[in-house]
Amino acid sequence: MTSGAPTGAAAPRRRGRPSRTQSDTGPATRDRILQAARDEFSERGYEKTSVRGIAKAAAVDPALVHHYFGTKEQVFEAAITVAFAPALEAPATVEEGPLDGVGERLTRFVLGVWENPSTRAPLLAIVRSAVNNDTAAAVFRRLIAAQLLGRIARRLELPDAELRAELAAAQLVGIAMLRYVIKVEPLASADMEQIVARVAPVVQGHLTGA
Amino acid sequence: MTSGAPTGAAAPRRRGRPSRTQSDTGPATRDRILQAARDEFSERGYEKTSVRGIAKAAAVDPALVHHYFGTKEQVFEAAITVAFAPALEAPATVEEGPLDGVGERLTRFVLGVWENPSTRAPLLAIVRSAVNNDTAAAVFRRLIAAQLLGRIARRLELPDAELRAELAAAQLVGIAMLRYVIKVEPLASADMEQIVARVAPVVQGHLTGA
Numbered sequence: 001m002t003s004g005a006p007t008g009a010a011a012p013r014r015r016g017r018p019s020r021t022q023s024d025t026g027p028a029t030r031d032r033i034l035q036a037a038r039d040e041f042s043e044r045g046y047e048k049t050s051v052r053g054i055a056k057a058a059a060v061d062p063a064l065v066h067h068y069f070g071t072k073e074q075v076f077e078a079a080i081t082v083a084f085a086p087a088l089e090a091p092a093t094v095e096e097g098p099l100d101g102v103g104e105r106l107t108r109f110v111l112g113v114w115e116n117p118s119t120r121a122p123l124l125a126i127v128r129s130a131v132n133n134d135t136a137a138a139v140f141r142r143l144i145a146a147q148l149l150g151r152i153a154r155r156l157e158l159p160d161a162e163l164r165a166e167l168a169a170a171q172l173v174g175i176a177m178l179r180y181v182i183k184v185e186p187l188a189s190a191d192m193e194q195i196v197a198r199v200a201p202v203v204q205g206h207l208t209g210a
Numbered sequence: 211m212t213s214g215a216p217t218g219a220a221a222p223r224r225r226g227r228p229s230r231t232q233s234d235t236g237p238a239t240r241d242r243i244l245q246a247a248r249d250e251f252s253e254r255g256y257e258k259t260s261v262r263g264i265a266k267a268a269a270v271d272p273a274l275v276h277h278y279f280g281t282k283e284q285v286f287e288a289a290i291t292v293a294f295a296p297a298l299e300a301p302a303t304v305e306e307g308p309l310d311g312v313g314e315r316l317t318r319f320v321l322g323v324w325e326n327p328s329t330r331a332p333l334l335a336i337v338r339s340a341v342n343n344d345t346a347a348a349v350f351r352r353l354i355a356a357q358l359l360g361r362i363a364r365r366l367e368l369p370d371a372e373l374r375a376e377l378a379a380a381q382l383v384g385i386a387m388l389r390y391v392i393k394v395e396p397l398a399s400a401d402m403e404q405i406v407a408r409v410a411p412v413v414q415g416h417l418t419g420a
Contacts, residue, residue, distance in 0.1 A: 174384030
């Protein structure tokens with residue numbers, strides 16, 4: 001996965017000394033900090049990662065990290081957003097197409113993100129961080145729940161659409177936990193299509209069932 | 211929840227100095243160590259807890275902790291086993307009764323354990339430890355998967371019973387994650403009966419459906 005410079009999103013909050021005098025400013029430096037942040041958060045989790053450590057890994061002054069991204073929480077959110085740009089875009093592909101196939105599309109999408117080693121590692125880091133730290137959990141809530149699930153819920157146009165989307169997500173989150181994190185057998189080694197066959201109808205049922 | 215001395219289970223592995231000379235041996239000391247272990251693991255998680263720290267909290271020599279329980283992994287397993295004695299007994303109540311009500315009984319049992327503050331805290335500690343540490347994950351697998359799910363799977367008498375039990379568990383694990391750990395709304399504040407009404411049929415379907 002490349003770490004192309006995120007353009008949209010919130011403007012970087014300025015904090016600390018401006019650091020304008022440093023020679024290594026500009027988009028390339030910003031990307032390098034972001035890449036270092038992803039690596040640090042992936043490797044150490046939210047709690048053990050520091051802005052100082054990210055700055056060191058990116059070979060910049062810590063003030064520059066604050067300059068571009070703000071607080072540690074904001075660096076974390078920026079790092080997640082980049083790492084999951086494909087995942088956060090994906091609801092479009094999940095939403096598109098007939099509503100009666102949304103269960104299978106969402107199931108394949110989520111399992112696909114976990115099966116792919118390049119997205120599994122940062123996702124695992126996010127899950128670990130969210131389970132261990134309330135601030136990281138809040139970031140996780142905002143990104144995943146509000147964006148991914150919120151968009152699916154709006155598509156459903158049902159009064160309890162949000163709860164439905166979360167119960168569907170819960171089925172997939174639980175499978176991710178038991179298959180990829182805790183690695184319970186036979187689920188951990190089960191064929192992907194066998195899982196899709198059993199799970200897609202459940203996800204569909206949560207979303208559009210009676 | 212009381213911490214009655216577990217009798218069955220594996221005999222304590224003896225390691226380090228025998229510590230027979232210490233005055234404070236006996237079941238009361240063993241219980242005190244186990245209680246200290248539960249508290250330490252609950253508070254710090256698996257990785258940050260040490261046998262030395264447990265010994266200090268129980269006011270005994272670290273050798274005595276090794277004497278009664280063996281390695282840190284074995285202390286962890288003993289502490290979990292005691293904390294979840296009620297939960298690990300519970301499959302009996304889940305298994306009993308008609309098979310077509312097992313989905314609702316398992317759903318109510320798991321949500322009940324999470325709703326109860328005295329079991330939620332140690333459970334959260336175990337989940338955190340299992341997500342962060344492979345050794346703790348292995349202990350979790352042995353206890354929960356092998357014992358709780360294994361017994362339910364045997365009751366089903368179906369060729370893919372284990373996978374069915376794990377997919378059912380995944381739905382409940384995911385709800386626990388989103389409702390109690392990440393605290394996603396509206397799921398976190400949803401009425402328990404509303405959740406049971408939507409989830410019990412799914413769990414039942416995984417266990418006994420087509």
